[in-house]
Amino acid sequence: MTKDKQRPDARFDDDDDPLDFLSNLGEDVSAAQQALFVHPEVAGWLERTPGLGHEIPWTIVSFTDETGRRVSGLVVAGSFTNGKWDLTTEFVLFTGRARRPGTFLTVDGAAVQARAQGSVPGVGPRRPDEMALLKEMQAASRAWAASPSLQAYWALFASIHGCSPMPDTFVELRFQDHCYRGLIIDGTLDSTGFWDMEQPVELLLPSGRTIGLQADQADSVAFLTGGEQHDLKRHG
Structure with missing residues (x-):
C-alpha cells in the first residue's frame, strides 16, 4: 500500500525502470537530485533525514504497485540500519527526475516487493550551514525558472556542450571580504566537461541578479553542488 504525501491526484513520473532510459545509475541519481533540490519541500525532508547524501548514500529503489505500475525514486526517509535502507518497513521515495517535479511517496515496504x-x-561530513545554502540554491533555481531568456540561453549552451537540462552547479567564490554564491549559468568547460575555474564565469545569484566573475582571481572556490558530487560540501 502506498500513500501520496503531496496530493491525492499526484502522478508518478516514471512508469519504467529509470535505467531503461538513463545510461547508468549515476545519471539517474543526478536527475533525481536535480528535481529534489529545487522541490519546495526538500528542506523539510533533509531535516528529517540529515545524513542523506553524507553518511547515508543516495539510493534508487523501485517496486510495482497494486495497479501493476512500476515506480522508482530516491529514498529520502525510512529506517537506515547497518549501512542500508530497510525496505521491509515504511519508507519514503521521491519520484522526480530533472525537470519533472515528482512527489514524495510513502511506501509500506511490508505490502510491496x-x-x-x-x-x-555520500560525500562525508555535513557543512553546518547546509540548510541556509540549500535555500539560497533554491532561490537561484527559481530565478532561473522565471526567466525565459536565461532558460533559452541555457538550452542552447546545454545542447552544444551536453549539459543537464537546467543549471545545477552552485558555487561559492570569495574575493577578500566579498563572497558570491550562485548557479553557474555561463563559462568554459574543460576537457572532462567540468567547469574550468581558471576562466571567467557568470553566476545567477539567489537574488536573481547575474554577475560575471574572474574565477581565477578568487581567493577560494567551493563547489557546493554539481560536478561529480552533487551535494552541499566544500571541495578542496
Whole structure:
C-alpha cells in the first residue's frame, strides 16, 4: 500500500525502470537530485533525514504497485540500519527526475516487493550551514525558472556542450571580504566537461541578479553542488 504525501491526484513520473532510459545509475541519481533540490519541500525532508547524501548514500529503489505500475525514486526517509535502507518497513521515495517535479511517496515496504537498484555513496561530513545554502540554491533555481531568456540561453549552451537540462552547479567564490554564491549559468568547460575555474564565469545569484566573475582571481572556490558530487560540501 502506498500513500501520496503531496496530493491525492499526484502522478508518478516514471512508469519504467529509470535505467531503461538513463545510461547508468549515476545519471539517474543526478536527475533525481536535480528535481529534489529545487522541490519546495526538500528542506523539510533533509531535516528529517540529515545524513542523506553524507553518511547515508543516495539510493534508487523501485517496486510495482497494486495497479501493476512500476515506480522508482530516491529514498529520502525510512529506517537506515547497518549501512542500508530497510525496505521491509515504511519508507519514503521521491519520484522526480530533472525537470519533472515528482512527489514524495510513502511506501509500506511490508505490502510491496521493493528492491534497491543501486546506491551512490555520500560525500562525508555535513557543512553546518547546509540548510541556509540549500535555500539560497533554491532561490537561484527559481530565478532561473522565471526567466525565459536565461532558460533559452541555457538550452542552447546545454545542447552544444551536453549539459543537464537546467543549471545545477552552485558555487561559492570569495574575493577578500566579498563572497558570491550562485548557479553557474555561463563559462568554459574543460576537457572532462567540468567547469574550468581558471576562466571567467557568470553566476545567477539567489537574488536573481547575474554577475560575471574572474574565477581565477578568487581567493577560494567551493563547489557546493554539481560536478561529480552533487551535494552541499566544500571541495578542496
